[in-house]
Amino acid sequence: MLVLGIETTCDETAVSIVEDGVKIFSNIIASQAELHRPFGGVFPEIAARAHVDFIIPTIREALEKANVSAEEIDLIAVAKGPGLIGPLLIGLNAAKALSISWEIPFIGVNHVEAHLYGAMMSHQSFDFPALGVVISGGHTFINRILDVGNYEMIGTTVDDAIGEAFDKVASLLDLPYPGGPEVEALAKLGDPLRFPFKAGKVKGQPWNFSFSGLKTNVLYAVKGQNAHKRDEAKISAEEKCHVAASFQEAALQDIVSKTFVAKEHFGGKAIYIGGGVSQNRRLRELFSEKFASFPVYWPDRDLCLDNAAMIAGLGFHCYKGISDPLDLEPQTRI
Ligand code: KG4
Ligand code: ZN
Numbered sequence: 001m002l003v004l005g006i007e008t009t010c011d012e013t014a015v016s017i018v019e020d021g022v023k024i025f026s027n028i029i030a031s032q033a034e035l036h037r038p039f040g041g042v043f044p045e046i047a048a049r050a051h052v053d054f055i056i057p058t059i060r061e062a063l064e065k066a067n068v069s070a071e072e073i074d075l076i077a078v079a080k081g082p083g084l085i086g087p088l089l090i091g092l093n094a095a096k097a098l099s100i101s102w103e104i105p106f107i108g109v110n111h112v113e114a115h116l117y118g119a120m121m122s123h124q125s126f127d128f129p130a131l132g133v134v135i136s137g138g139h140t141f142i143n144r145i146l147d148v149g150n151y152e153m154i155g156t157t158v159d160d161a162i163g164e165a166f167d168k169v170a171s172l173l174d175l176p177y178p179g180g181p182e183v184e185a186l187a188k189l190g191d192p193l194r195f196p197f198k199a200g201k202v203k204g205q206p207w208n209f210s211f212s213g214l215k216t217n218v219l220y221a222v223k224g225q226n227a228h229k230r231d232e233a234k235i236s237a238e239e240k241c242h243v244a245a246s247f248q249e250a251a252l253q254d255i256v257s258k259t260f261v262a263k264e265h266f267g268g269k270a271i272y273i274g275g276g277v278s279q280n281r282r283l284r285e286l287f288s289e290k291f292a293s294f295p296v297y298w299p300d301r302d303l304c305l306d307n308a309a310m311i312a313g314l315g316f317h318c319y320k321g322i323s324d325p326l327d328l329e330p331q332t333r334i
Helices: 033-039 044-066 085-102 111-123 162-172 179-187 212-226 237-266 281-291 309-318
Strands: 002-007 012-019 023-031 075-081 106-110 130-135 140-147 150-156 271-274
Touching: 002 044, 002 085, 002 309, 012 044, 012 309, 023 044, 033 044, 044 085, 075 085, 075 111, 075 309, 085 106, 106 111, 106 309, 111 130, 111 271, 111 309, 130 237, 140 237, 150 237, 162 179, 162 212, 162 237, 179 237, 179 281, 212 237, 237 281, 271 281
Parallel strands: 002 075, 075 106, 130 271
Antiparallel strands: 002 012, 012 023, 130 140, 140 150
16 A cells, blocks of 8 residues: 655655555655744744645655655545644645545544654564653653554653753754754763753652753753853853763663663563654663663664654554545644
């Protein structure tokens, strides 16, 4: 079955053609990062307008790159949420329009679930029960995967998502958006033990996360007593590297150690990781040190950040022969 996937939950317009849930024919991503950089984060109205401009050319490009005609597509899969309402509406309406005009079914899938599916499709591995770890700009949680589409939540963040914390720390260090890769690059030059930063523990909930205190640690390290003023960071370029390294180490160690405790408690055959922060090299090192011979599956590089291949792949698995109704609404929350 040939599936055309559409992803427009945030600031990437992405379209992909995938066969039988795993074979990627094309995976096109029109990034809006440049448009949002001046604002230090995603500006929802600009994102929605850019999706309007990009969606048709990106669909065309995905078909051309895959060397596939519209008549050959069997199913449209679209990310129905969670995400920003304007961007979601553009993707969902494009999917409905294609479904009507091409006379094929469409299905809405969950974007966060698709991040975990990215690791499964990268390795063609479906080793359940397993643990899932989602670490993105909008979400941070650990769940039990009983099957594709069957999950139990174990622990989630009580405040910021980890990617959001990376982005906010980047902004404190005067680094451009998106901040995660910038912080990682700076951290390579710094000493991770220089600042005694710590991610939060949530009382009575060993698998929950909290990054807001860690972010405040960084704020005071960067701005000292002037933390309440919105002025430029006053620390030296060298100190910034140490702050980045110490923050990154504390945040990533927290993900690894809570996942380890969850694995000891809940067991399972494997761990699947998804979301933009999975691109981080230091995180992958920490996991391989801690989990040694236990199978930990990462998404391929092209499937870490928001993309439509994971949407098309998951759509293939979720489709049960019946099209979603045309009044399917976007779901902004998880
Ligand atoms: O999954 P994603 O593309 O979008 C959401 O669904 O949120 O994740 C984007 C997030 C951003 O916060 C970005 O800063 C972070 O992933 N990120 C990273 C790295 N690359 C992207 N964080 C840490 N290290 C990285 N190398
Ligand atoms: Zn995402």
